[in-house]
Amino acid sequence: MVGQLIIMRHGQSEWTRPNVNRFAGWVDVDLSTHGRQQAKRAGELLTECDIYPDLVFTSVLRRSIITANLILDKIDRLWIPVERSWRLNERHYGAFQGQTRPAMLKQYGTAAFKIYRRSYDVAPPAIARNSPYSQANDPRYGSRYKDHIDAIEPARITAESLQDLQKRFYPYWEARIAPQILAGKTVLVVTHGSVVRVLIKMLEHISQQAIRNVNVPTGVPMIYRFTTSPAGRLVPLKAGEYLDPDAATSGIAQVVALGETSKNT
Numbered sequence: 001m002v003g004q005l006i007i008m009r010h011g012q013s014e015w016t017r018p019n020v021n022r023f024a025g026w027v028d029v030d031l032s033t034h035g036r037q038q039a040k041r042a043g044e045l046l047t048e049c050d051i052y053p054d055l056v057f058t059s060v061l062r063r064s065i066i067t068a069n070l071i072l073d074k075i076d077r078l079w080i081p082v083e084r085s086w087r088l089n090e091r092h093y094g095a096f097q098g099q100t101r102p103a104m105l106k107q108y109g110t111a112a113f114k115i116y117r118r119s120y121d122v123a124p125p126a127i128a129r130n131s132p133y134s135q136a137n138d139p140r141y142g143s144r145y146k147d148h149i150d151a152i153e154p155a156r157i158t159a160e161s162l163q164d165l166q167k168r169f170y171p172y173w174e175a176r177i178a179p180q181i182l183a184g185k186t187v188l189v190v191t192h193g194s195v196v197r198v199l200i201k202m203l204e205h206i207s208q209q210a211i212r213n214v215n216v217p218t219g220v221p222m223i224y225r226f227t228t229s230p231a232g233r234l235v236p237l238k239a240g241e242y243l244d245p246d247a248a249t250s251g252i253a254q255v256v257a258l259g260e261t262s263k264n265t
C-alpha cells in the first residue's frame with residue numbers, strides 16, 4: 001500500500017509576527033511563542049486524525065526543526081528517524097533577507113514587490129557576501145555536509161526564484177522522500193512556505209501564473225494520499241487537504257496581509 005504525506009510550514013517565526021514583518025529566507029530565525037503553540041496544536045491535530053508519522057524530514061533552519069520536535073513531543077514520537085536537508089529550506093530571499101516587507105514594498109513598488117515575493121521565475125536581487133544576513137560562510141552549507149545528490153553548492157546561492165527552489169528540491173524529493181511514501185510510510189515534512197508551494201505546484205500541476213496566488217499558513221498540517229501511476233510514480237488521489245481548514249483560511253489571510261502593509265518601515 002502506498003503511504004501518505006503530511007507536509008506543513010513551520011509555526012509562526014519571530015519575523016513573521018506582524019509588528020516585526022521581516023523577510024527571513026535562510027536567516028535562522030526562532031519561532032515566536034505563538035509559533036510554538038501552533039506546533040503543539042499541529043501535534044494534537046495529528047492525534048485527532050489518527051496520523052502517526054514513521055519518519056520526519058526538516059530543513060536545517062531552527063523554525064522547522066523546533067516545530068517538528070514540538071509536534072513529535074506532542075504525539076510521543078520523538079524517537080522516529082529524522083533527516084534534515086538544506087534542500088527543504090525556505091527560498092533564499094537574496095538582498096531582501098533581514099529587511100522589512102514594508103520597506104521593500106516602498107522601495108520597489110507594489111508590482112515589482114509582488115513579483116519578487118510570489119512569481120515563479122524571478123529571483124530577488126542577490127545578497128552581498130559580506131551582508132550580516134548572508135549564509136556564505138555558514139558551516140551548515142559547507143562541503144562537510146554535502147549530500148552528493150547533484151552539483152549545487154548551497155553556500156554559493158545568493159538568491160532564489162521559486163523555480164530555482166524547485167530545481168534543488170525536486171531531486172531530493174525523488175531521492176529521499178517519494179521512495180519512503182512509495183514504500184508505504186507515513187512521512188511528515190516540516191518545511192517552509194515556498195517549499196510547500198512548490199510541492200503543491202508539482203503534485204497538482206498548478207500553472208506558473210496560478211501559483212502566484214497560492215499562500216501557505218504557518219503551522220497547519222496538510223495531507224496528501226496517493227495512488228501510483230502505471231510507471232510506479234506517486235499520483236495524489238486529490239488536492240492537498242489542510243487538517244484544520246479554518247485555521248488555514250485565517251493563516252493564509254495573515255500571510256497575504258504581511259505583504260500589503262506599508263506600516264513598520
Ligand SMILES: O=C(O)[C@@H](CO)OP(=O)(O)O
Nearest residue numbers: 022023024025090093193
Ligand atoms: O520571509 C520569508 O522567507 C518568507 C516566508 O516567511 O516570506 P514571504 O511569505 O513574504 O515570502
